[in-house]
Amino acid sequence: xxxxxxxxxxxxxxxxxxxxxxxxxxxxxxxxxxxxxxxxxxxxxxxxxxxxxxxxxxxxxxxxxxxxxxxxxxxxxxxxxxxxxxxxxxxxxxxxxxxxxxxxxxxxxxxxxxxxxxxxxxxxxxxxxxxxxxxxxxxxxxxxxxxxxxxxxxxxxxxxxxxxxxxxxxxxxxxxxxxxxxxxxxxxxxxxxxxxxxxxxxxxxxxxxxxxxxxxxxxxxxxxxxxxxxxxxxxxxxxxxxxxxxxxxxxxxxxxxxxxxxxxxxxxxxxxxxxxxxxxxxxxxxxxxxxxxxxxxxxxxxxxxxxxxxxxxxxxxxxxxxxxxxxxxxxxxxxxxxxxxxxxxxxxxxxxxxxxxxxxxxxxxxxxxxxxxxxxxxxxxxxxxxxxxxxxxxxxxxxxxxxxxxxx
Amino acid sequence: xxxxxxxxxxxxxxxxxxxxxxxxxxxxxxxxxxxxxxxxxxxxxxxxxxxxxxxxxxxxxxxxxxxxxxxxxxxxxxxxxxxxxxxxxxxxxxxxxxxxxxxxxxxxxxxxxxxxxxxxxxxxxxxxxxxxxxxxxxxxxxxxxxxxxxxxxxxxxxxxxxxxxxxxxxxxxxxxxxxxxxxxxxxxx
Numbered sequence: 001x002x003x004x005x006x007x008x009x010x011x012x013x014x015x016x017x018x019x020x021x022x023x024x025x026x027x028x029x030x031x032x033x034x035x036x037x038x039x040x041x042x043x044x045x046x047x048x049x050x051x052x053x054x055x056x057x058x059x060x061x062x063x064x065x066x067x068x069x070x071x072x073x074x075x076x077x078x079x080x081x082x083x084x085x086x087x088x089x090x091x092x093x094x095x096x097x098x099x100x101x102x103x104x105x106x107x108x109x110x111x112x113x114x115x116x117x118x119x120x121x122x123x124x125x126x127x128x129x130x131x132x133x134x135x136x137x138x139x140x141x142x143x144x145x146x147x148x149x150x151x152x153x154x155x156x157x158x159x160x161x162x163x164x165x166x167x168x169x170x171x172x173x174x175x176x177x178x179x180x181x182x183x184x185x186x187x188x189x190x191x192x193x194x195x196x197x198x199x200x201x202x203x204x205x206x207x208x209x210x211x212x213x214x215x216x217x218x219x220x221x222x223x224x225x226x227x228x229x230x231x232x233x234x235x236x237x238x239x240x241x242x243x244x245x246x247x248x249x250x251x252x253x254x255x256x257x258x259x260x261x262x263x264x265x266x267x268x269x270x271x272x273x274x275x276x277x278x279x280x281x282x283x284x285x286x287x288x289x290x291x292x293x294x295x296x297x298x299x300x301x302x303x304x305x306x307x308x309x310x311x312x313x314x315x316x317x318x319x320x321x322x323x324x325x326x327x328x329x330x331x332x333x334x335x336x337x338x339x340x341x342x343x344x345x346x347x348x349x350x351x352x353x354x355x356x357x358x359x360x361x362x363x364x365x366x367x368x369x370x371x372x373x374x375x376x377x378x379x380x381x382x383x384x385x386x387x388x389x390x391x392x393x394x395x396x397x398x399x400x401x402x403x404x405x406x407x408x
Numbered sequence: 409x410x411x412x413x414x415x416x417x418x419x420x421x422x423x424x425x426x427x428x429x430x431x432x433x434x435x436x437x438x439x440x441x442x443x444x445x446x447x448x449x450x451x452x453x454x455x456x457x458x459x460x461x462x463x464x465x466x467x468x469x470x471x472x473x474x475x476x477x478x479x480x481x482x483x484x485x486x487x488x489x490x491x492x493x494x495x496x497x498x499x500x501x502x503x504x505x506x507x508x509x510x511x512x513x514x515x516x517x518x519x520x521x522x523x524x525x526x527x528x529x530x531x532x533x534x535x536x537x538x539x540x541x542x543x544x545x546x547x548x549x550x551x552x553x554x555x556x557x558x559x560x561x562x563x564x565x566x567x568x569x570x571x572x573x574x575x576x577x578x579x580x581x582x583x584x585x586x587x588x589x590x591x592x593x594x595x596x597x
Binding site: 009010012013014015016037038039040041043045046047048049050051052053054057058061100103104105106150151154155156164165188189190192193194195197198199201202205206209235274276 | 430449450452453481483484485486487489490497499503504506507510517519520522523524525527528531535536537538539543546556559562563566567568569570574576577578579581582584585586588589592
């Protein structure tokens with residue numbers, strides 16, 4: 001299949017690796033790309049803040065050149081993609097504006113072709129199965145956070161190939177490549193690329209929130225499909241670290257770099273050695289095996305909470321177990337309760353000289369965590385009182401046991 | 409918000425209609441639920457939240473809305489538009505407001521406007537954006553000469569910078585677009 005290729009200004013310079021890897025990925029997957037001859041800037045994002053006609057005319061010229069060839073357009077840059085899609089939408093919907101646009105570009109243009117993002121090309125045009133068939137170097141052990149950003153999935157009227165709140169196309173591609181993408185909350189949050197030059201106070205904070213959430217959710221890297229997101233997350237990561245006094249060291253990849261590498265292309269060939277945050281070593285030294293997923297997000301507080309939850313469920317299980325035990329047969333009620341380590345310890349501290357009582361108490365506590373808790377709390381304040389209460393519990397238990405026996 | 413008396417004003421009504429036409433949406437649809445403000449990733453830096461900007465327009469407090477810093481802080485991420493339960497295209501409204509503020513010469517955030525102007529000047533000149541010159545021009549215009557200079561050399565050593573702009577084949581055609589848009593009555597579509 002053949003597509004017109006609109007790299008856009010960023011891919012010509014600061015995002016050169018996105019350009020290299022998109023072309024490489026296309027050739028590996030059998031997609032022919034023909035660069036739009038004499039393409040110009042799409043005007044994002046300055047034109048639409050300045051002049052509406054200009055903001056539609058600039059992308060329209062590039063699309064019109066491709067339309068003449070009868071080709072759909074691949075625009076890897078999310079901002080170019082968004083402006084091109086908006087242009088198609090307006091030209092199709094607004095006849096009056098369409099006429100003015102044709103006049104401004106001095107060319108016929110009816111938006112009969114369409115612009116595709118790299119995710120659409122990978123998932124829809126090529127297809128996940130076709131990608132899977134080409135994977136020779138699976139990215140096993142990689143745990144990326146798939147970052148879609150704002151312009152790939154919004155607004156739905158223009159884009160609409162994936163869910164605007166919970167997109168999954170990139171996650172699906174990463175799974176096909178053998179990686180294990182993490183679930184996280186900032187996949188469609190804006191990185192603030194349009195603000196970081198003019199209002200770094202605002203932009204850096206947005207970037208910080210994204211990097212932080214990715215790390216907290218256990219990601220070892222971020223994957224993007226936008227040169228502006230990449231610039232913000234990769235090139236400006238050191239500025240973010242300096243501003244907020246943290247260290248992330250989180251490599252940021254383009255989805256096309258990873259497709260190419262998983263299909264056997266060398267990381268150098270697609271420019272992974274040109275990143276700001278070390279990404280080359282990371283991709284060439286993946287653990288190759290799935291680790292156990294991290295138990296809980298980082299932070300001592302979270303860890304404590306998780307421990308408490310684990311304790312509670314353990315107790316719950318014990319309770320459940322004890323109720324599931326078959327009813328003790330008459331006269332042999334000492335048997336089946338599984339002893340809990342904590343219960344044995346507490347019992348030993350309560351009755352250091354009386355082995356029989358230790359056994360009874362341990363059995364009782366294992367069966368009834370509520371009673372154990374009560375005694376343990378008392379133990380911390382007043383040992384004698386705790387011993388008395390425990391003895392009372394044992395007496396009561398013995399009595400009820402005896403009653404049961406006598407009933408039978 | 410301070411108290412302001414509201415009286416009908418035809419000029420202001422006309423302004424609202426124009427903004428609505430430009431953005432293809434209606435401010436009266438908004439029932440002030442605040443979902444836009446809740447999801448806005450830059451609301452923390454705004455003087456009026458997106459919901460409040462719309463409220464200003466509903467009340468025809470046009471000058472207050474145009475002078476709001478918020479319209480320049482908006483990153484056009486479209487979260488508000490995607491989530492609005494009433495289908496108000498808030499991001500497009502913000503766009504239209506920026507254009508209107510430029511046309512009326514009431515630009516609260518000069519930095520954003522300077523950046524946009526520098527950006528478009530380069531596109532007109534070369535047909536594409538030349539990142540080095542854009543950074544230099546923006547820094548000159550805003551008087552922050554050494555901003556991001558620490559990134560310059562690493563960019564260069566990574567082969568991510570062209571010192572000179574590329575000679576674009578379609579350069580003249582792009583220039584013509586700027587020229588014709590200007591002739592066609594430019595600033596309003």
